[in-house]
Amino acid sequence: MRYYEELGLLDPPRRDSAGRRWFSDDDVAWLVFLRRMRETGMPLSQLSGYVSYRRAGVDGLAGVLAVLSEHRAAMLARRAELDECLRIVDGKLAKYRMLEQQGRPPGPPEL
Numbered sequence: 001m002r003y004y005e006e007l008g009l010l011d012p013p014r015r016d017s018a019g020r021r022w023f024s025d026d027d028v029a030w031l032v033f034l035r036r037m038r039e040t041g042m043p044l045s046q047l048s049g050y051v052s053y054r055r056a057g058v059d060g061l062a063g064v065l066a067v068l069s070e071h072r073a074a075m076l077a078r079r080a081e082l083d084e085c086l087r088i089v090d091g092k093l094a095k096y097r098m099l100e101q102q103g104r105p106p107g108p109p110e111l
């Protein structure tokens with residue numbers, strides 16, 4: 001949480017009467033969103049831009065949409081890459097299961 005605060009992505013939390021940090025449900029939801037975006041591969045620079053546009057309110061809506069659209073396109077491209085990798089792994093699994101059933105050793109490595 002402090003990491004995201006230091007980057008300016010998360011507002012400093014309120015404090016209770018004892019000085020302890022207190023996070024609202026909205027704060028937690030925002031943190032979950034930030035983490036999800038990072039998990040999807042959104043770079044910190046892009047996330048920072050998103051936050052800046054979001055803080056601008058109505059004036060930043062076009063920027064928010066642009067950042068999210070760009071990131072969505074990147075995610076779809078990455079998913080396509082992963083789908084291709086999965087297809088290759090599935091093919092190898094099928095091949096080696098067949099070899100196992102036939103009691104045959106694998107042949108030379110393939111490209």
